[in-house]
Amino acid sequence: MAAGKKYTGTGIPTHYECSLHGLLAKDHEPQLRTRLEALCGDTEAAHRELHHEVSCIPCIETPIGPLRREDHVLRLRIELDPEDSLSAEKSTSSICLLGHPEPRSGRGASVRPIINAQVLSGSASASQLLSLLGYKFNSEFVRKGYWFLYRSSLKVVVSQIYRLQEQGNVQSVVPVDPSGNWLVQIVSEAMTQELVPKVCDQLEELKSLLEDYVELLVVDHAFLENKIPYS
Numbered sequence: 001m002a003a004g005k006k007y008t009g010t011g012i013p014t015h016y017e018c019s020l021h022g023l024l025a026k027d028h029e030p031q032l033r034t035r036l037e038a039l040c041g042d043t044e045a046a047h048r049e050l051h052h053e054v055s056c057i058p059c060i061e062t063p064i065g066p067l068r069r070e071d072h073v074l075r076l077r078i079e080l081d082p083e084d085s086l087s088a089e090k091s092t093s094s095i096c097l098l099g100h101p102e103p104r105s106g107r108g109a110s111v112r113p114i115i116n117a118q119v120l121s122g123s124a125s126a127s128q129l130l131s132l133l134g135y136k137f138n139s140e141f142v143r144k145g146y147w148f149l150y151r152s153s154l155k156v157v158v159s160q161i162y163r164l165q166e167q168g169n170v171q172s173v174v175p176v177d178p179s180g181n182w183l184v185q186i187v188s189e190a191m192t193q194e195l196v197p198k199v200c201d202q203l204e205e206l207k208s209l210l211e212d213y214v215e216l217l218v219v220d221h222a223f224l225e226n227k228i229p230y231s
């Protein structure tokens with residue numbers, strides 16, 4: 001995994017991710033894209049995205065009780081080359097842990113702790129690492145679309161979600177929403193707690209700039225809880 005900074009003292013500081021989400025009707029996507037081009041640069045500012053995400057859960061289930069809350073989903077995130085989705089050499093992989101979101105914080109964005117570590121040698125090694133950590137496959141999806149960068153810090157992702165008909169085969173995808181609606185996500189870079197209020201203000205600003213095109217919302221914290229879906 002990628003080497004991180006060396007910290008002294010009490011340990012590695014907690015970092016946070018701030019976000020807003022919205023649903024966009026298929027017919028409104030061209031207008032939103034034009035607006036984002038105006039805000040973020042020009043027609044060359046858009047980046048194509050092909051994202052494969054695999055959620056993994058512990059192989060051994062913690063017995064029912066307070067300690068079960070310490071079980072977390074780990075996410076293997078694989079950024080694929082849209083032109084060559086089967087190339088492991090052109091993909092980048094990371095393992096992500098999203099903590100429990102702030103409950104009813106009154107902020108203008110969803111805020112939750114995040115740990116993200118890049119895996120340097122490809123998705124196959126990442127899968128092996130997760131297995132060694134005692135995790136197993138739970139579910140997966142593919143996200144296709146594009147993204148813009150606003151003010152060099154907020155990533156605006158406009159995408160559609162797909163399910164895989166064959167596990168691990170990104171060429172076997174079918175849309176989750178047959179009507180062709182788009183998901184809009186604005187996600188910040190990971191930051192220390194001191195910067196959270198400033199970034200929430202920036203999200204509010206961008207939300208107001210896009211309000212004529214898409215309604216961006218703070219997702220109820222109950223839907224973002226990092227709970228293990230034990231059957």
